[in-house]
Amino acid sequence: MTNDHRSEISLRVNDVTYRSTVDNRTTLLDALREDIGHTGPKKGCDHGQCGACTVLMDGRRVVSCLTLAVAAEGAEVTTVEGLAGDGELLPMQQAFIRLDGFQCGYCTSGQLCSAVGMLAEHAAGWPSAVTADVSPDCPAPTLDAAEVRERMSGNLCRCGAYPSIVRAVLETAAREEVAG
Template sequence: MTDGTSGTIRLHVNGVTHERHVDHRRTLLDALREDLGHTGPKKGCDRGQCGACTVLLDGRRVVSCLTLAVAAEGAAVTTVEALAGDGEPAPLQRAFVRFDGFQCGFCTPGQLCSAAGMLAEHAAGWPSAVTADLSPDAPPPPLDAAEVRERMSGNLCRCGAYPSIVRAILDTAAGEGVAE
């Protein structure tokens, strides 16, 4: 059913399909939070400037506040709630706890989704603005602190947990974050 300002869409969120009638103006963030009860993604600015609403859309990180819900129809949405497999926090999440990669925790769902997306981008060989060798046949850049900082700069943290976040991500990437 569709009228001038609203319509029914299907959203695939964390492996579950939901059918909802939404205002066409409704962002994916508001649909997740207000319609589907996924309050993990946070609204820090609603303008794509802080990254607290970051989710994965078909595995790629997006700011859900700048993504209309109707435009996410058909895509697989992954929020922070689904980063944990089988109810146990993922290595990245455990590393954030262990290294104290957050304080107030409000930016954390976005930092985590962004980090998961970023690690996949890096593994796929994507360069960043600080990557030294941008030639087409260059090997993937080593994932060091400078690369992580550059690639995570869309996610603001006012508590200043950045150094611990970087450490948690690097630790996870090195595969040492599995055991506790």
């Protein structure tokens, strides 16, 4: 009997390529944590509802507990471990630390990946559910606390660090606007 429910895949994670043979039903989260050893993405609800497992796939936010590892082949996956370059924290990571955007820290990796992805979505002009004008010729929505809360609503924090997370995202966005 053949074992045809397994696939050999190549995952590019944080600029490093890993080859692995996985069951076709293996989630990206399990492949990252168990096969590759990237423990930044956390297994929270395992139902795509808490966001603790959020990673970036080709720059877009995905909940890795609902993404099959075989679907990530050929994509560039970035986990929290890959956000900082050359050992220096991103401004978003620095803001989370300075403004106490985490308490127990369990959700922090997903929050950080989501915040980075969310800022890129906003910069690209993507509207959210609270964006007032979604017509194609309107300017990018103003990034205010309501926009940040809505855009980050898929990431839960049981400790209630939301006010600090919103401040960290807004501060980082303001710094990026000035710099860019």
